Amino acid sequence: MTPTLVHRYSWPVREAIEHLLDDVVGDCEAWQVRIEGEQLVIDVVGPSEVTFRVGDYEYTVDGREQEPSNGAAKISTAAPEADAAPAEPPRKGGALARQAGIICGEKGFWTFVLKKFGATVSSADEAATWLKAQCGVTSRIDFDHDAGKAANFREIDGAYRLWLDGFD
Known part of the structure; x- marks a missing residue:
């Protein structure tokens, strides 16, 4: 059986997206x-002059630094000095x-810890x-940032999974 087109609706793209997303699409x-x-997935592509804040500093999308908003001294965007370490993003x-958090909430894990x-x-x-x-x-x-600690966790988690399946 061939499907039959019953209705067709069409809207101008901007009007439809503004209706779905309200003020999100303004600029x-x-x-x-x-x-x-x-x-239905709609990715909104923002303007290139969007800024974001890291601490007291604002940056444009392309990484150029703007003046600090609170009057703090501006950090130079010149090449970093040899002894200056780049700031690391928060871990x-x-x-x-996430898996560790899940198993810690399972009463079966509590019993496993007691028995094992x-x-x-x-x-x-x-x-x-x-x-x-x-x-x-x-x-x-730390489990997601240290391979040795991750191996320790995986060993305990693996033993717990085997224990759940009846293996000691």
Whole structure:
């Protein structure tokens, strides 16, 4: 059977996107519209003069520095000195930190810790404290940034998964 076109609707692109996104599109330069599965995805491309703030400094999209907004001294954008270290972005947790958080909330993990390691754990916070001490980290974020600590976590997580399947 051949599908039959019953209705066709058409709108000017800008009008349709403004209706869907309200004020978000006010000063944008373009849109990228596509269908992903059952989702209509609209990427709004902003103007090139957009600035963003890092601490007291504002930067344009292309990385040129603007004057600080609070009267602080402007940092030179010239080539960095040899002894000046670039600022590192804040570390964030990823998949391993998320997985560690999930298993620490599982009562089965608490039982596993008792049976396998002899440690009594009765809450997600206690499980997190035990896991961090066992792996030698101060934060679950470290699992995503330190290969050795990640290996420690993966070993415990793997043993827990086997234990859940009935293997000791």
